[in-house]
Every structure is written in structure tokens, then in C-alpha cells.
Amino acid sequence: MQRCLRRKAGWLLRWGTAIVASLAAAGTVAALEPELGMFRLTISGESIEGSPLAIGTDTVCFLSRDGKLWNLPRSATKAWQQIGDRFRPYAPSEFRAELLRELGDGYEVSGTTHYLIAHPRGQKDRWATRFEELYRNFVRYFRVRGFTSQTPPYPLVGIVCRNRDEFRRITQQSGQTVSENVLGYYDRLSNRILIYDIAATSEAMRVASTDDAVIYHEATHQMAFNTGLHERTGETPLWLAEGLATLFEAPGIYDASAHPSLIDRINRGRLAEFRSRLRKRHTEEVIRYTIGSDAIFRDHVELAYPESWALVFYLTEKHPREFARYLRVTASRPAFGKYRATDRLRDFLQCFGGDWKMLNARFLRFIDSLP
Structure with a gap:
């Protein structure tokens, strides 16, 4: 199940990358939010407020006040109305109201210092504190x-x-399709995590470690794209994004104070997976x-995933400053911009x-030494 989950997560990251990269291919000129101000426009009857990040020949990348990235037709700018000199995100109360409108009865929204978590009523202590920690x-x-x-x-929603x-x-409702084995995902465009309560389903799926792995993997994607490790409007190497997310599936990474050992x-x-699928045939060409x-994520x-995890684990353990x-x-x-192979390798x-x-x-010597 986790393998299917990872495929979906990788697909969503590639989808987000493809959309922003398509603007570059169309001759996009990046724009700074403070210079262009904040605008209101209407798409299919829906009013959206935010700022354009880039304008291409046919498309516009638009950041709405709730943190979503929109890939809009250039024609949408003809009727937009400027409503402010600078981009202003929603206040927490506005985020909360929007989530409750979307989800309807049966949910409440709990806030922490960095999160707004929508969850079934009465479960604040179970979810909000967990994400903040x-x-x-x-x-x-x-x-x-x-x-x-x-x-x-x-x-972070x-x-x-x-x-x-x-x-x-x-x-x-968000226009996506997931397989039956997908347990949750981070959507780079909406900037949200969507999961479900695995422990509340059938007995066969009540596996706490699986629940934890889903949460920590997807939350790592979201945190990385919102704290400066990755750039949402850039082309982040997938091995780096997925390597970090799989890194944080381990207890000694996501809670080092309680699990301090290398093991x-x-x-x-x-x-x-790395030892069974890659070790015997691993050369420098695999790394390149x-x-x-x-x-490698396509073919x-x-x-x-095991290659990405192993590389990131080695680099963070042996070369953390680099x-x-x-x-x-x-x-x-x-x-x-497109991140070409020559630039990635350089x-x-x-x-x-x-x-x-x-x-x-x-x-390989490091991987072989692991207990």
C-alpha cells in the first residue's frame, strides 16, 4: 500500500512541476507579488482573489489568498479588478471559514501555531497537536x-x-482520481494535505505504523515546500523531494528526542528494498x-524510492552541511524555469x-555498514 501511496505522491509533485514548467516553455516572465498588487477575477462563476506570479503568452500562474496555485488562461486577466497594492493571504479566521464551507457538517477546524487542521468533531487533541509537534x-x-x-x-492546511x-x-471534487490503495497525499497546487483516518476503518488496516508513515511522508512534502527547502514555483528534483519524505517516515527522524539512535x-x-533491488548492480551511473x-520515477x-531514500540518508548523515x-x-x-540535466549534475x-x-x-560502504 505504501508503494502505491508513494507513486501518487510523486505524481502530484510532477503534476505541479509540469504546470509551472509549462509557463516557462510558453515564454513566461516571472513577476513579484508586491509590484503587481492583488486582484479579483472570476473563473467559471467563482470569485478568486490573489496575485499573478507569472504571465505567459497563453497562461497565467495565479496565487490565491488561500495559498493555492492556479494555472489560468491569459484571457482571465482582461476582466480582473485590482483590490490592493500588495498580496495579503487569508487571516486564520478566513481560512477556517472556507474549510468549514467546503467540508460541511461533521467537521471542525483546529488551529495551532503553524497549522489549520480540519478533522471529525471531537478529535482536536488527536490531530492538531500531532502536526504541530x-x-x-x-x-x-x-x-x-x-x-x-x-x-x-x-x-498549513x-x-x-x-x-x-x-x-x-x-x-x-478537486478533480483528481486516486487508486484504492492511496491513503493520503500532499497536493502541491492546493498546498494541502488530504488523508483519512486509517485507524477508524476495517480491522485489517488498523496499523499505527502505516498511519504514521502516511502522515509524516505527506506532511514533510508540505513543510518542505513552505519553509524554504523547496520552491513551489520551481522544478524541485523528485529524488530530493521524495528522499526527504521517506527520510521522515523513520521515528528517529520525525521524533529524535524519543528515538535518538542511528537504528x-x-x-x-x-x-x-535498496538491498534487495539495487545493491548488487549499483554503480555511479545509477546516481548520475x-x-x-x-x-527513474517514470521508468x-x-x-x-529506495534509491532516493538511501541517497538522502547518506548525505544527511555523512555530509549534513553540504x-x-x-x-x-x-x-x-x-x-x-526548467532544471536541465547539466545544471542538476553541476x-x-x-x-x-x-x-x-x-x-x-x-x-555503498555506508549503506553496507547499517545494522
Whole structure:
């Protein structure tokens, strides 16, 4: 089930990347929010307020006040109305009201310092605190490794559905289709996490570790794209995004104070997959292939996730300062630009050194040493 979940998560990240990259292909010029101000426009009878991030020949990338990214036709700008000099996100009360309108009866919205979590009534303590604790651990993990995260510009939104049927209904309303084995996902365009309460379903699916893995994986995507590790309007390498998300599935990563040992930081499932599927045939060319493009997720998805986890785990354990620098490099690339293979490989080598064969040897020696 987790493998299907990861495929879906990767697909959503690629979909978001494809939309912003399509603007670049159309001759997009990126624009700064404060310079263009805030506008109101109507699409299919729906009023949207926000700011354009980029305008291409045929399309506009529009950031609405609730943090959603919209890929709109250029014609939508003909009738828009300027309503402010600068972009202003929704206040928490406006976010809360919008979520309750969308979800209807049976839900309440709980707020923490960084989150607004919509969940079944009476379950605040079960969900809101859990997400906030994960956020604090996430920030701490990267701070001690030399990366200072940014504060999200608006509350991070999570929706916890009561059951699988509601999860499917809300997903379909958003225009997406998921397989029966998908347990949750982060949508880069809406900037939301959508999951359902696995423990409330059948006995066969009451597996706490699976529930945790879904939450921590998808929450890591959301936090990374909102705290400066990744850029939502840029082309983030998928191995990096999915490697970080699988990294945070391990208890020693998402809660290091309670699980301080190296053994706790290892994602046992991904390590087993790497050893059974990749170890005997792993060369420096596999690393170059993974880093140089996202093709491994399209052509060899069963190898993509263990390879990405293993690379990120090695780099964060053995080269944390260089990894922090690499995060800054990839996140600071121009918005809406294509991240070509030559640039991906160059950026990686500038941060971690230029000997691919030596890198592979040290990487495999580290993986082989893991208990």
C-alpha cells in the first residue's frame, strides 16, 4: 500500500512541476507579488482573489489568498479588478471559514501555531497537536544541520477525512482520481494535505505504523515546500523531494528526542528494498541517472524510492552541511524555469565534490555498514 501511496505522491509533485514548467516553455516572465498588487477575477462563476506570479503568452500562474496555485488562461486577466497594492493571504479566521464551507457538517477546524487542521468533531487533541509537534521536530532537524527554515507565509492546511468514502469524494471534487490503495497525499497546487483516518476503518488496516508513515511522508512534502527547502514555483528534483519524505517516515527522524539512535533513523522498509533491488548492480551511473533527471520515477518507480531514500540518508548523515547548501542551491533557482540535466549534475557536484566513482564507493560502504 505504501508503494502505491508513494507513486501518487510523486505524481502530484510532477503534476505541479509540469504546470509551472509549462509557463516557462510558453515564454513566461516571472513577476513579484508586491509590484503587481492583488486582484479579483472570476473563473467559471467563482470569485478568486490573489496575485499573478507569472504571465505567459497563453497562461497565467495565479496565487490565491488561500495559498493555492492556479494555472489560468491569459484571457482571465482582461476582466480582473485590482483590490490592493500588495498580496495579503487569508487571516486564520478566513481560512477556517472556507474549510468549514467546503467540508460541511461533521467537521471542525483546529488551529495551532503553524497549522489549520480540519478533522471529525471531537478529535482536536488527536490531530492538531500531532502536526504541530512534527513541524517543530522538522525545523529542529534541519537547524542542527545548518539549514534555517523560513516561517510559512500562511497556515498549513490539513484535512483528515472521517473514512475512505469521504476521502474519495473530496478527492473527486478537486478533480483528481486516486487508486484504492492511496491513503493520503500532499497536493502541491492546493498546498494541502488530504488523508483519512486509517485507524477508524476495517480491522485489517488498523496499523499505527502505516498511519504514521502516511502522515509524516505527506506532511514533510508540505513543510518542505513552505519553509524554504523547496520552491513551489520551481522544478524541485523528485529524488530530493521524495528522499526527504521517506527520510521522515523513520521515528528517529520525525521524533529524535524519543528515538535518538542511528537504528531509529533508518527507514527499515526502504533499506530492505535498496538491498534487495539495487545493491548488487549499483554503480555511479545509477546516481548520475537519479540526480540528472526525474526519469527513474517514470521508468523504474520500484527503484526510485529506495534509491532516493538511501541517497538522502547518506548525505544527511555523512555530509549534513553540504546537504544544507545543496537545499539552498536547488530552492533558489529561478521560478518557472526548467532544471536541465547539466545544471542538476553541476549543482550536485559543486556541493558534494566531483568524483562520481568515489561517491558511489563511499555511499555503498555506508549503506553496507547499517545494522
